[in-house]
Amino acid sequence: MSRMGYDGIVVCVPVTVPYSRYSLRSAHWFCGRALADLIAGAGVAKADVDGFCISSFTLAPDSAVGLTQHLGVSPRWLDHIPMGGASGAVALRRAARAVQCGDADIVACIAGDTNHVDSFRNTIASFSQFANDAVYPYGSGGPNASFAFLTDHYMREFGAAREDFGKLCVAQRDNALSTPHAMMKRPLSLDDYLNARPIADPLRLFDCVMPCAGAEAFLVMSDDRAKSLGLPHATILSTIERHNAYPEDPIQIRAGWAMDVDGFYDHAGVGPQDIDFVQAYDDYPVICFMQIEDLGFCPKGEAASFVREHDLTTAGDFPFNTSGGQLSVGQAGAAGGSLGLVESIRQLTDQCLGKAVDGAHVGLASCFGMINYDRGLCTSAAILGRSTR
Amino acid sequence: MTTPLPPPRKKDPVARTRAPTQPPGNRSREAQGLTAIAAVGRFALQCCADCGQVQYPPRQICGQCLGDDLPWRDMDPSGTLLAETKLHHANDLFFRDRVPWRLGVVGMDAGPSVVAHLAEDCRQGDRVNLSLNLDRSGHAVMNARPETPGPDQEDDMQLRELSMDPKGRRVLIVNGKTALGLALARSFKAAGAREIFVGQAEPWKAAPAFEAIKSLDGVTTFPLDVTDTDSVGELASVLSGKVEILVNNSYHLRPGGAVDRMDMNVSREEMDIHYFGLLRLAGTFGAAMRGRGADGAHGACAWVNVLSAYAQVNNPAFGTYSASQAAARSLAQCLRAEMAPGGIRVVNAYVGPLDDEWHQMVPPPKLGPDTVAARVIRALQQGHEDLAIGAVAEEIAERLAENPKEIEREIKL
Numbered sequence: 001m002s003r004m005g006y007d008g009i010v011v012c013v014p015v016t017v018p019y020s021r022y023s024l025r026s027a028h029w030f031c032g033r034a035l036a037d038l039i040a041g042a043g044v045a046k047a048d049v050d051g052f053c054i055s056s057f058t059l060a061p062d063s064a065v066g067l068t069q070h071l072g073v074s075p076r077w078l079d080h081i082p083m084g085g086a087s088g089a090v091a092l093r094r095a096a097r098a099v100q101c102g103d104a105d106i107v108a109c110i111a112g113d114t115n116h117v118d119s120f121r122n123t124i125a126s127f128s129q130f131a132n133d134a135v136y137p138y139g140s141g142g143p144n145a146s147f148a149f150l151t152d153h154y155m156r157e158f159g160a161a162r163e164d165f166g167k168l169c170v171a172q173r174d175n176a177l178s179t180p181h182a183m184m185k186r187p188l189s190l191d192d193y194l195n196a197r198p199i200a201d202p203l204r205l206f207d208c209v210m211p212c213a214g215a216e217a218f219l220v221m222s223d224d225r226a227k228s229l230g231l232p233h234a235t236i237l238s239t240i241e242r243h244n245a246y247p248e249d250p251i252q253i254r255a256g257w258a259m260d261v262d263g264f265y266d267h268a269g270v271g272p273q274d275i276d277f278v279q280a281y282d283d284y285p286v287i288c289f290m291q292i293e294d295l296g297f298c299p300k301g302e303a304a305s306f307v308r309e310h311d312l313t314t315a316g317d318f319p320f321n322t323s324g325g326q327l328s329v330g331q332a333g334a335a336g337g338s339l340g341l342v343e344s345i346r347q348l349t350d351q352c353l354g355k356a357v358d359g360a361h362v363g364l365a366s367c368f369g370m371i372n373y374d375r376g377l378c379t380s381a382a383i384l385g386r387s388t389r
Numbered sequence: 390m391t392t393p394l395p396p397p398r399k400k401d402p403v404a405r406t407r408a409p410t411q412p413p414g415n416r417s418r419e420a421q422g423l424t425a426i427a428a429v430g431r432f433a434l435q436c437c438a439d440c441g442q443v444q445y446p447p448r449q450i451c452g453q454c455l456g457d458d459l460p461w462r463d464m465d466p467s468g469t470l471l472a473e474t475k476l477h478h479a480n481d482l483f484f485r486d487r488v489p490w491r492l493g494v495v496g497m498d499a500g501p502s503v504v505a506h507l508a509e510d511c512r513q514g515d516r517v518n519l520s521l522n523l524d525r526s527g528h529a530v531m532n533a534r535p536e537t538p539g540p541d542q543e544d545d546m547q548l549r550e551l552s553m554d555p556k557g558r559r560v561l562i563v564n565g566k567t568a569l570g571l572a573l574a575r576s577f578k579a580a581g582a583r584e585i586f587v588g589q590a591e592p593w594k595a596a597p598a599f600e601a602i603k604s605l606d607g608v609t610t611f612p613l614d615v616t617d618t619d620s621v622g623e624l625a626s627v628l629s630g631k632v633e634i635l636v637n638n639s640y641h642l643r644p645g646g647a648v649d650r651m652d653m654n655v656s657r658e659e660m661d662i663h664y665f666g667l668l669r670l671a672g673t674f675g676a677a678m679r680g681r682g683a684d685g686a687h688g689a690c691a692w693v694n695v696l697s698a699y700a701q702v703n704n705p706a707f708g709t710y711s712a713s714q715a716a717a718r719s720l721a722q723c724l725r726a727e728m729a730p731g732g733i734r735v736v737n738a739y740v741g742p743l744d745d746e747w748h749q750m751v752p753p754p755k756l757g758p759d760t761v762a763a764r765v766i767r768a769l770q771q772g773h774e775d776l777a778i779g780a781v782a783e784e785i786a787e788r789l790a791e792n793p794k795e796i797e798r799e800i801k802l
Contacts, residue, residue: 125481129417132417132420133417133419133420134447134503135504137416137526137528138492139479139481139484140412140479140483141480141484145492148476153471250471251472251496373446374502
């Protein structure tokens with residue numbers, strides 16, 4: 001059976017609750033502020049939003065359920081997506097189907113987290129049973145250690161160099177300089193990158209995202225509703241998600257995107273050559289390299305030469321993480337999984353906070369999350385288009 | 390190449406003494422299965438009884454066929470190092486005090502990929518062997534070392550955090566007047582102990598073993614009577630801040646049980662030496678050792694109790710002796726819990742009958758003291774916690790695991 005399209009469903013009202021390194025506020029506050037900004041931006045009443053898709057690490061002991069009482073909403077459709085960095089496109093595709101089927105009219109997709117001084121430590125100290133049993137007791141390095149393994153293996157297997165990862169990080173920083181809420185405000189040189197403080201060999205400081213507090217959110221509704229509200233909106237061309245792909249690989253060199261990439265582009269009716277910008281999940285640069293390969297921009301193992309041959313800045317020939325990505329904007333917990341999607345909506349609706357990609361008509365946002373043991377388990381992605389109606 | 394262990398230096402009295410901390414010790418019930426295996430020095434993983442799939446990390450449902458019968462099976466520990474890292478930053482206090490710290494991912498020949506502590510002389514692509522060791526929290530961890538170990542491999546600083554290697558450490562042997570005491574002193578010396586302190590009770594009673602001990606280099610003797618609280622306390626006031634490995638090897642064996650030989654004096658002596666003796670040592674040496682559990686590369690690390698295998702099940706031929714050993718064993722479990730916050734590991738060595746004058750009437754196999762000493766040293770070097778020494782102790786451990794009522798009815802050993 002062929003997949004249904006997302007005809008008549010749009011995504012709009014990109015919202016970012018500005019990031020801070022640490023916050024005394026709760027995740028409920030960040031999600032609540034995101035909702036306030038969504039309804040103000042859409043010009044609707046709180047009660048008009050009848051569906052919610054929530055993603056957060058730090059709501060505990062609450063879930064999306066508790067949040068409804070906090071925020072005084074009575075949705076007829078509610079989802080809580082525990083997929084961290086992969087939650088953005090997953091929320092989008094679930095919300096789109098809910099609206100398409102009439103189970104909800106307007107779904108608010110909200111991903112937000114706070115960051116108290118001890119939040120990150122507590123999150124990684126009890127991340128999953130496998131991590132508690134078989135990773136955290138080994139140096140308690142958290143995701144730094146996990147991505148150090150993947151980076152070390154990738155570099156030796158495919159001959160990528162620190163300079164290649166550095167070029168990507170430097171370009172993203174350049175993109176971030178015009179993003180008002182980016183945590184990183186200063187330009188980054190390749191020398192800065194190469195000589196930064198070592199964190200977990202081969203990773204150094206600027207290979208690692210900075211945990212912070214913040215939220216990203218958007219609305220999903222019918223295009224008729226968006227037009228009647230006068231909202232600039234983007235269309236949904238295709239989405240994918242996959243969990244625990246390639247369990248037989250002894251160490252992660254690829255992820256779920258590679259399993260789904262063909263159907264992804266077929267469904268969208270476009271190919272990699274038609275993509276005007278890519279917003280990739282970027283907690284560490286090695287996973288960007290895997291996305292460039294697995295999403296079909298170059299063959300496996302050739303992302304380093306691809307990066308060498310392309311300009312990844314917003315004005316370049318391969319605009320990549322145009323807001324600066326998490327590496328320069330910060331990683332607000334689960335919001336990291338929606339950052340690229342929200343930036344994509346901005347790019348396709350001419351609502352950029354920073355620099356715009358010239359003539360952007362089709363954009364790709366991909367998401368990655370949940371290092372449960374030795375690899376990230378969840379992948380998702382979406383292709384969005386500029387609305388012609 | 391492994392960096393050779395620097396010799397212990399005289400302590401700088403104004404330098405910070407590193408406070409004892411523990412690596413993360415939060416484990417699921419399934420993962421505790423690894424701890425039981427590491428405690429006795431085995432290497433086993435869960436293996437599905439239905440489809441044979443090897444599982445790691447531990448779980449309750451087979452990741453292949455969804456079967457729920459996942460017995461622990463001894464496993465080929467070899468594999469290839471797929472990735473390595475050296476952490477320069479850690480969120481946990483234990484590792485924060487010890488970075489840089491090396492880790493790797495090992496693709497096991499048996500199937501699973503395993504995150505492991507990594508010896509200094511392993512590189513990506515190398516063939517490695519895994520072992521399960523107890524870390525300072527008392528839980529099992531995977532440890533990768535080269536398939537062909539290089540020189541000074543026991544000096545690897547990360548390995549020393551997992552082992553209780555006597556090299557460079559100061560050892561107290563509680564009783565120097567037996568052949569076992571002498572064998573222990575010689576073996577610790579051969580294993581590179583820095584200083585050996587040896588106790589003697591009843592100094593008016595000559596003992597050839599003690600004369601031999603006195604002639605060893607690097608050995609100092611002290612009066613020590615574990616039945617005398619003042620004697621134990623006096624020695625602790627001199628030595629407790631120096632002892633890094635304490636070996637409680639006193640024993641007092643007399644044949645007889647409860648009905649056919651009701652002898653309160655002998656029974657009381659057995660309790661006084663085995664149970665109260667351990668209690669006195671624990672109460673006087675324990676706190677100081679626990680406080681020095683992280684005191685550099687040569688900090689306090691282990692408390693060894695040489696116990697009878699009859700501590701685990703009573704042998705009526707030595708009925709009251711067995712009972713007093715059981716009391717000591719129970720107290721040793723308490724000691725293990727109390728010493729844990731300092732990272733001090735309590736090693737219980739269960740021995741079968743020794744080949745000495747008090748076991749004259751016991752048929753072979755009997756244990757030579759050198760065998761016991763060698764096994765104790767190996768357990769310290771490899772980080773084991775419970776060891777059955779000799780055929781009798783091994784059989785008791787196996788029969789207890791299989792059917793405790795059977796061995797209770799008829800020990801025959």
